[in-house]
Amino acid sequence: MNERLPVAEGARVLVLGATGTIGRATVAALLARGHAVVCFLRPGAEAAGLPEGVTLRRGAITELGREGVRGERFDALVSCMASRSGLPDDAWAVDHDTHILALEAAQAAGVGHMVLLSAICVQKPMLAFQAAKLAFEARLIASGMRYSIVRPTAYFKSLSGQIARIQAGRPFLVFGDGRLTACKPISDRDLGDYLAGCLQEPRRWNKVLPIGGPGPAITPRDQAAWLFERLGRPAKVRQVPVGVMDAIIAGLSLAGRIAPRLRAKAELARIGRYYATESMLVWNPATEVYDAEATPETGRDRLFDYYEEVISGRARVDLGEHAIF
Structure with missing residues (x-):
């Protein structure tokens, strides 16, 4: 199955996770390439927000x-699905189990190529959702279907939560000195275009593909400096010691032995700490540095x-589940 020719213009593509901001951008990019797109929704x-020209079908996974394939021919399956919270039950249900069902349905229908939106953070796994994503990645690689596994760096929306803080005169929050982490942020539009391009670009086949937006890499301090200068406000940066997060996690973990709700909060705090202390760049295991x-x-x-x-009001911050602050 891996020897199939490139997905030609005018191919039929089944899309999962089309209602998120990245899903919508990916659907638009597929349509721009002349593909026929069917979005399977819950x-x-x-x-709302999906471009004209798509076919909508609904049902449980x-x-x-x-209800989705309906015995028809599809050339590719593109999944932008991801768990909303990253909590263990949610992650294994969506990032792993739901994707297994989708892969099996695609294989049964003779789909030749799957494009999977993953995350760059799985290269250094410490959390449940990372384990779930890696487990499905391994299943897809072993399936025999041609694949493109895309691991993007940080999204614009995930880095925009503090604009309103500064506009309100509050300080920009950083962990440590604000230079612990860096990333090459990528927009929904550029990521959607990259995902859609995987169908026709042989160099992206049967590969795990870390990807960022245009460089250089940016730290939280860089973000703060730009925002304060643009808004004409004196720079006010509040440093939050990482140890504070560790203490919160320890306390919630201890209390979580009694109250499941607090156990979930402890996991969310661990997720927050990960993103606050790990760069969204390629990890070099030999040198143990982000490169x-x-x-x-x-x-x-x-x-x-x-x-x-x-800032000018031409775009709205759509944080969804991606905010730390």
Whole structure:
């Protein structure tokens, strides 16, 4: 199955996770390439924002074959699905189990190529959702289906939560000295274009693909400096010691032995700590450092241009589940 020719213009593509911001951008990119797109949505999922020209079908993931594929020919499956919270039960249900069902339905229908939106953070796994994503990645690689596993760096929306803080005169929060982490942020539009391009670009087949937006790598301090200068405000940065997060996690973990709700909060705190202390760049296991130079780049959109659009009111910050602050 891996020897199939490139997915041609005008191919039929089944998309999962189309209602998120990245899913919508990916659908738009697929349509721009001349593909016929069918979006399989959960019952009751809001379809607003999806571009014209797509076909919408609905059902539970267990009904993907009957209600989504319907015995028709599809050339590719593109999944932008991800668990909302990252909590263990949610992660294993969506990032792993749901994707297994989708893969099996696609194989039964003769789909030749799967493009999977994963995350760059799985290269250094410490959390349940990372384990779930890696387990499905391994299943996809072993399936015999041609695949493109895309692991993007940080999204614009996940780095935009503090704009309103500064506009309100509050300090920009950083962990440690604000230089613990760096990333090459990528826009939804550039990521969607990259995902869609995997169908026709042989260099992206049967590969795990870390990807960032245009460089250079940016730290939280860089973000703060740009925002304060743009808004004409004196720089006010509040440093939060990582040890504070460790103490919170320890306390919640202890209390979580009695109260399951607090156990979930402890896991969310661990997720927050991970993103506050680990760079979203390619990890070099030999040198045990994050390597900005080794982190591939794509697209044209830049984070500070997006900040300008948000400040001027031309763009709205759609954080969803991606906010730390």
